[in-house]
Amino acid sequence: MSDNRSWSDIGEELRDAVGDALRSGNFKDLSDVVMNTVTDTVRNVSSRVGQAVSESVNYTEEYEQATRQRQREREKERQAAKEARLAMLPAPFRRVGRVSSVLYRVFGGIGTGVMAVLCTVFGGLGLGYGGGWWTAFSVLALLLGAFVLMVNVGCKQKLRLKRAEKYVELSGQNQYVNVEELALHTNRTPRFVLKDIRRMLELGFFPQGHLDSKGSCLMLNDRIYREYITLEKQRKVLEKEQKAQARRAVEEKPQPAKQPQESAGGSELDEMITQGQDCIRRLRNMNDNIPGEEISAKLFRLENLLKEIFEGLKEHPEQLPQMQKFMNYYLPTTLKLVGAYEQFDDLSAQGDEIREAKAEIEKTLDTINCAFEELLNRMFRETAFDVTTDAQVLQTMLAKEGLTGQRDFEFEKVSR
Template identity: 35%
Template sequence: MDKKSYDNGMDFSFVEQKVREVQTTIENAVKTSNYQELNQSITKMVNNTLKQYQKEHPTTVQKKTEHKVMNQKIQETHPELYGNTGGEKVKDILLIVFGGLLSGSMAIGLLTVQILQAVIGHGGITSTAVTLIGTLAGVGMIYGGCTGLGRLKRFKKYVQALGDRTYCDFERLAGAVGRSVKFVKKDIRFMIQKGWFLEGQTDQKETCLITSTETYRQYTETQKALEQRNEEECRKRQQETEQQKQISPKVQEVLDKGEAYIQKIHASNDAIPGEEISAKIARMEQIVEQIFQRAEERPEIIPDLKKMMDYYLPMTVKLLDAYEEMDRQPIQGETIHSSKKEIEDTLDTLNEAFAKLLDSVFQDTAWDVSSDISVLHTMLAQEGLTGNDFSKKQL
């Protein structure tokens, strides 16, 4: 293979030239003990090399970032959402290469200075300090390059976790890269600033990454609708609270007692397993609940519920407690069977009585409806719009 062509056919001949220039620069600095601005020269050379590579190979950088089938598929699905990171990868590689050369050469220089100082007394604190700083600067460049490559690798994993979606929660992204959610949030913010997620944003609570402006718009509209619904529910609860405050304490006391009876009937139904009696108890609960709902709407009917409150409902609860106790007995003798049958028949009677009471509390409404219907029939008859008269009118 041609030494100038490697890494899937990419031409790095000019990079080798730059490496030789770096080696020459470092060797001259060591020989002359002139280390001034060496680090700045190396950094400037890295940046110039990167710019030259991007200029000479504009398509190679992009191809390098799309070598995996998954990434190709995603780029085809949402090509407008992800930035080109090929230049970043080349830059990080160059940082590692030049950082290695710088740190290695400076380490050799530092060792040489120490040997000369120990053997012939040549060298000094300044040379030692400069070579040490150069070594650390090289290590820093290596660290920066490795960090950048690691970030690029995580970016690809984020994109794979997103798949063909335009949003993903941070928990899922954290699992994809094996890091904490806190780390991933900071990582994503950096990538958004760098332009890797071209339309990237996070939701208000920072629980999710959204990579599309359109998706973010839908999210904000949904959030706005949710807030409006919550406000409406809050207003509704406030209205209900105000309405309850308007109810007199005496009426509220009756309604609270009624609610307690309804809850007791419901609890008895849960405790008694028989299907037939369960259906009877469920019907009773429904009728009694409707009666008290009507009482809340029309408090003037509450005096008509006195007998129900003072006798029928307490007796109903007592019968249900007795039935529940007998039903728990492991041995069901004739007496228990007879008593349970009698209670079941009594529940039928009570349901019939409660149903009639429910009809009576709607009697005023029924009368109003009946009156309206009578007036309507009279008006239709006067206009000749009923029965045969209507047929004749049509002809």
């Protein structure tokens, strides 16, 4: 029986089968026909129900996918709208000293006027009568100085508030601004502006204010600062990868083969050279983690000096005793300083003490490089002296044999 048979066909087939069974009296065929008909009907119904369920499931999955896609799109739109609203909001700003500056100036001005009059009166009495009037005049003069100081403090607070308002105005909708730009528009030096901003951050003028690691940019809200931190991390990773690539390119260059030489000191020399190579690797890794170009140049120079020193030690093992202090103190201390610089440089917020410590380490690296360069020169000083002596002796002998092409009176002078 076909799946596409209609219910009318099934009914006619059953009717014909029943009629044949009644006429012939044989109901066995009727049972088979009924069984086959029912089986085909059930199969047909099950197939249609399964198809309907499958179509319903497919429709449900497509509907859920479309719903999730619309939800993601709406979430993106809400996030974009939220960021747009945040960008339009003014940067958090507190007018610190707005009230206190007025109080300082008012009461300081009143006190200054009163004390000035009293000082004049008591000063005149002191000139006329002397004695205790001068003591009273001295006390009043001190009070006058205190009130003048109050006026000065109030004026400074007022001026600082005006500068802070100017900084916010110059930042505009970006809510960040370069220190040099602030210095240009306020007719101040960048150093003064940077110091002024740090003082304002301490006093709480900018509740969400931050300076970048170089002290060159003022950011007035946390959102901008988080974006800066993300970009700074990406920049450090990129610089680290570039340094690693440059390092690999240098290391992959073929090195000229060196003749094996006899070593004095045996295992002690090998151990010292191994320690030196380990220190060079540590220095290289720390340099890769430090993004600053100036400090990196100093560390590159230091690394090359160390390579030359240990290569020179291989050629001059007699310098082994002189290298003990270098290995036990100078080199470990140098690595300790560079490690501290790496930790300081990784801090997102660096105060004055951290910046001063970094500057001192950079200055010390210059001294270390000069000292290590002198150490390298000392290792080859005797060799250079021997070579110079041999060259002079050779020139003298060639001149005596008349093989230099000089005239007699010239080579007599050389002989002498």
